[in-house]
């Protein structure tokens with residue numbers, strides 16, 4: 001097994017690609033499973049070389065928890081909860097998370113409901129990720145409050161039955177593949193580039209913006225008996241054309 005893993009990682013196509021093993025592993029290129037935990041520095045430093053924002057506005061990392069955690073999320077050799085507690089550094093699935101859980105279900109493996117219920121927003125602003133801005137320097141995941149509310153229940157990986165996921169560039173993807181779309185972006189800023197209906201005509205078409213931004217509630221009813229119904233039928237792309245000008 002160790003040899004297999006080594007061969008797999010060693011081909012250089014895994015994450016982090018094209019980085020010498022010795023940058024992190026004391027054993028260098030010959031590192032195997034047994035020596036893997038001996039690292040040249042803390043993961044908070046090694047990983048932050050490329051993911052500086054993963055240690056800001058993020059889940060705490062690099063501390064010894066005072067309680068025991070589920071075995072599938074292991075502490076490192078010094079007993080610290082660290083990046084590799086939640087992540088498989090050489091994993092292949094998007095997000096590199098350990099286990100099959102994402103979103104709130106993931107958080108609830110270590111925290112109970114009461115932990116989140118005691119928060120003013122019931123934790124919805126955080127459960128989407130372990131980090132609120134880890135864009136590798138590119139863009140910011142800046143999502144409107146209404147979408148955050150919806151994501152509190154709907155965020156997840158598709159394989160896990162979660163209904164939507166948000167990529168690091170702020171693009172929403174539905175499990176069904178329907179209408180992948182940017183959210184959290186300013187309608188007015190986009191309109192300046194042309195191709196959109198006048199903002200003051202959206203309301204009469206039942207399209208809502210959240211603080212001027214595209215949101216789940218621009219396309220879905222949010223406070224109606226029929227939970228999640230589209231605000232207008234999308235027959236012949238009517239929903240899309242309520243905002244997009246042909």
Ligand code: HEC
Pocket residue numbers: 005006009010011012016019020021022023024025029031032033036037038039043046047076077084088089090
């Ligand atoms: C950016 C730092 C970094 C680099 C570069 C790196 N690793 Fe790792 N590797 C880690 C961390 C962190 C762990 C998890 C350590 C732990 O469990 O305490 C790990 C774990 C492993 C494991 C244990 C099994 C697994 O997949 O988790 C093997 C085997 C391994 N690395 C091999 C390699 C090889 C071979 C290379 C070079 C091709 C390499 N690593 C490059 C950080 C790195």
Ligand code: HEC
Pocket residue numbers: 043044047048051054055059060061081082083084085086087094095096097102103106128129130131134135136167168
């Ligand atoms: C308590 C768990 C936890 C810890 C600790 C943690 N992360 Fe994460 N991280 C997550 C979750 C959850 C996601 C979202 C992954 C998903 O659902 O696809 C994530 C996502 C990421 C992403 C991708 C985000 C993006 O949108 O591009 C990076 C990069 C990352 N983590 C790096 C790190 C690094 C580096 C550390 C250590 C300093 C770390 N993480 C510690 C839970 C954690």
Ligand code: HEC
Pocket residue numbers: 014015016017019043046047048049050051083084087089093094095096097168
């Ligand atoms: C040499 C730079 C480099 C280092 C060091 C590095 N990463 Fe990454 N990481 C990347 C790049 C580039 C990507 C995006 C491309 C990819 O998936 O390979 C990425 C992707 C990720 C993702 C998934 C993001 C997503 O949206 O799927 C996570 C999680 C992550 N890294 C965590 C870590 C952790 C934990 C460490 C430390 C063990 C680490 N990284 C060290 C460059 C690095």
Ligand code: HEC
Pocket residue numbers: 059060065066067069073081085086103106107108109110111123126127128129130
């Ligand atoms: C692997 C276990 C684990 C997972 C998964 C996990 N946490 Fe934690 N988290 C901890 C531990 C341990 C602490 C330290 C306090 C404690 O023991 O509860 C903590 C602390 C926190 C704190 C308190 C920070 C502070 O200083 O006030 C917040 C907020 C938090 N977690 C949110 C989350 C969210 C949101 C998720 C899902 C994205 C998550 N956690 C996933 C283990 C975990």
Ligand code: HEC
Pocket residue numbers: 146149150151152153154163216217220221222227228229
């Ligand atoms: C308290 C949890 C919760 C919140 C918050 C929530 N939903 Fe849901 N939603 C559910 C559940 C449960 C279902 C039914 C099971 C499923 O399809 O995942 C559902 C189903 C849906 C469906 C599918 C309906 C159908 O006909 O199949 C849509 C669309 C939807 N929600 C949109 C939203 C939007 C938009 C928001 C934010 C305004 C939101 N949800 C907020 C729990 C929630």
Ligand code: HEC
Pocket residue numbers: 147150151154163164172174175176177178179181183214215216217218219220228230234
């Ligand atoms: C640009 C418009 C648009 C936005 C923005 C949007 N949706 Fe959807 N959503 C759709 C369409 C279209 C469907 C397919 C509905 C159908 O076929 O009846 C859909 C379907 C769904 C479903 C049903 C399951 C599925 O995969 O099709 C859920 C759940 C859902 N949306 C939740 C959300 C949540 C949560 C947000 C915000 C994070 C959101 N949507 C934002 C247009 C949108």
Ligand code: HEC
Pocket residue numbers: 179181182185186187189190191196207208214215218219234239240241242243244
């Ligand atoms: C609430 C108004 C609104 C609705 C409804 C809407 N869009 Fe959009 N759409 C926008 C805005 C504004 C942008 C530009 C966002 C940005 O990048 O700043 C956009 C961007 C896009 C993009 C990305 C284009 C690019 O090059 O970045 C696609 C594709 C798209 N919309 C398709 C659709 C489809 C298909 C539908 C119907 C299911 C739809 N939109 C419904 C407002 C809307």
